[in-house]
Amino acid sequence: MAKEVIFKKQKTGLLFLAFLILTLLIIQLLFPLNHIEIFEIHFIDVDQGDAILLRDPGGYDILIDGGLPQQEQNYKLNRYLKSAGIRNLSAVFLTHPHLDHYGGLIQVLEEFPVFYFFTTGVESRAKSYLKFLEIIEYLGIDYRTVHRGDMIRIGEVIIDVLHPREEFLVGSLNNLSLVFEVELQGLKILLTGDIEGETEAELVRQNMLNRVDILKVAHHGSATSSNADFLKIVDPSVAVIQAGKNNIFHPAPEVIARLEDRDIQVFRTDKDGDVVFGWNGSKLYLLEGGISGFIRKLYKRAI
Numbered sequence: 001m002a003k004e005v006i007f008k009k010q011k012t013g014l015l016f017l018a019f020l021i022l023t024l025l026i027i028q029l030l031f032p033l034n035h036i037e038i039f040e041i042h043f044i045d046v047d048q049g050d051a052i053l054l055r056d057p058g059g060y061d062i063l064i065d066g067g068l069p070q071q072e073q074n075y076k077l078n079r080y081l082k083s084a085g086i087r088n089l090s091a092v093f094l095t096h097p098h099l100d101h102y103g104g105l106i107q108v109l110e111e112f113p114v115f116y117f118f119t120t121g122v123e124s125r126a127k128s129y130l131k132f133l134e135i136i137e138y139l140g141i142d143y144r145t146v147h148r149g150d151m152i153r154i155g156e157v158i159i160d161v162l163h164p165r166e167e168f169l170v171g172s173l174n175n176l177s178l179v180f181e182v183e184l185q186g187l188k189i190l191l192t193g194d195i196e197g198e199t200e201a202e203l204v205r206q207n208m209l210n211r212v213d214i215l216k217v218a219h220h221g222s223a224t225s226s227n228a229d230f231l232k233i234v235d236p237s238v239a240v241i242q243a244g245k246n247n248i249f250h251p252a253p254e255v256i257a258r259l260e261d262r263d264i265q266v267f268r269t270d271k272d273g274d275v276v277f278g279w280n281g282s283k284l285y286l287l288e289g290g291i292s293g294f295i296r297k298l299y300k301r302a303i
Contacts, residue, residue, distance in 0.1 A: 039279040045269040048244030049100035060155035066104030088113040095178040095193030097124035121145035192218035200230040221251020
């Protein structure tokens with residue numbers, strides 16, 4: 001009799017499990033995991049490096065940079081993307097070929113289908129970067145170079161490339177970073193890679209900059225970037241610094257001071273972890289988020 005009771009319990013458990021799996025599959029078909037109702041902007045904490053995810057409600061997901069090789073962060077970036085319900089990436093952008101920007105993308109390409117890859121075409125002879133390019137070619141990803149004057153539209157996301165100029169692709173890799181303004185139905189975001197004061201001054205001098213709502217602070221908040229003239233023109237409401245914990249160089253205290261002097265709200269991945277914003281077409285919200293899951297309807301506060 002005892003064996004019969006145990007067997008019935010196991011059978012009931014299996015039936016319930018089968019029912020639960022079937023229910024979850026139906027829910028997933030009716031309400032896809034990657035369905036979102038507002039634009040989302042994710043500044044992902046990948047320690048000392050950049051990784052930015054743009055999500056369009058139409059189902060387009062765009063990744064800009066990927067931080068260091070993911071083995072060093074227990075594959076944080078891939079886990080983050082999967083936690084957000086992402087199955088593929090419409091486009092990946094690489095701002096420049098430094099390891100703390102492309103290293104983590106190698107593992108992304110190995111796990112997520114990518115339709116387009118955009119970069120400047122600036123060369124690097126680093127073995128890991130050459131391997132990265134080989135993977136792109138092997139996977140048959142559509143590789144494209146972009147420069148000043150190029151405009152890319154992916155869903156409702158409009159990307160206006162401001163730098164570098166195609167005819168000047170020699171020099172400091174930092175100063176040859178891809179710089180572009182992103183517009184999401186009225187919201188403007190300036191993404192700056194690792195540019196330094198020299199490139200900031202050039203963009204100011206050539207009237208390439210506009211006021212923006214969100215600024216990705218250049219070069220992890222380095223003292224060589226975010227000069228006063230540059231900040232005066234872009235005049236963001238919000239600035240995000242992507243830097244590793246306990247880094248004695250990034251962000252520099254003088255950069256924090258310059259941002260705060262202009263009453264710019266500063267977020268830092270080394271202190272705040274993943275920083276996620278939502279834009280509903282009229283208001284910018286700081287969202288709950290992170291590797292443990294996303295609560296998209298719970299807005300923490302309007303900015």
